[in-house]
Amino acid sequence: MKDEEIIELYFKRNERAIEETDVKYGNYLESIANNILNDDLDVEECLNDTYLKTWDKIPPTRPKVFKAFLAKIARELAFDKYRASRSKKRGNGTMHEILDELEECIPASNGVEQSILGQELENIIADYVRSLPEREAFIFLSRYFYADDITAISKKYGISKNNVSVTLSRLRAKLRTRLVKEGYLAS
Template sequence: MEDFEIVELYWNRDENAITQTDRKYGKYCRKIAYSILFNHEDTEECVNDTWLQTWNTIPPQRPERLSTYLGKICRNIAINLYEKLTAEKRGGTETDACLDEMAEVVGKESDVEEHLDLSLLTDTINAFLKTCEKQTRIIFVQRYWYMIPVKDIARENHLSESNVKMTLLRTREKLRTYLQEEGYSV
């Protein structure tokens, strides 16, 4: 079924919308959730919550690209669930590794909860990614949006692992500089 037809089902409040969404994008969302949660049961919970949130947001939303609309909801739910599940115990997952790498970008963390405008920060990251070469951007997004392991990124892009690690290191450094230039305290 084509995306516009699925979106139309949501608008018509037809519960078949969820079946069709799961059929077309279930695999995609499960991959995203599993990369963060590393647990099949939690992944299923996350994907079910994704369908529920989608049902609750379309309408009024009419996403132009259903795949990434679902992906963003799923990733957001998965990260929140991950935080909840690992509030006290952490370590060993790909998400931990990504967080540790991101620590290099933000520098010394502030203990004080910041009142940052996330959407402005997102705009800044978008602007930064636009300045990157396509392959660099793909590697960065595969690591920090899809959170897939470095070895898989290397295979996906026909590069060596060390090459991917080096690209990520340089991109993180550039992002840190970019954020500083944009006035962020990192």
């Protein structure tokens, strides 16, 4: 079924929309959630929450790119679940590494002012990723959007793990420089 047809089912409030979404994108969304959560029960709950949130957002929202719309919802919910479980118990793994890596170039979002500026920061980061050469953009997104581990990225792009690590380090440094220039970080 085409994305437009699935979206139309949501607008008609037809519960088949969720079934069709699961058939077409269930494995994709599961992969995103699993990269972040690495727990079958949490992943299943995240998928269910993704479908519920999609149901609540459509209508009125009519996504232009349905796959990206779903991915963003699943990712946000998985990160929320990860943070909630992490606050209960300190965990190890890929997500811990990713958050540590990004800590050096993403400002803390503790204050009210930071949360207000969050959308602008999101736009700056999206613009930064769009400005990267295609391969670097894919590597950056694989790590920091899809939460792939270094080994998976290495295999996906046919480069060494060391090359992936060095590339990500350079990309974070460039992002940090950009955020300093934009006034989000002190130099």
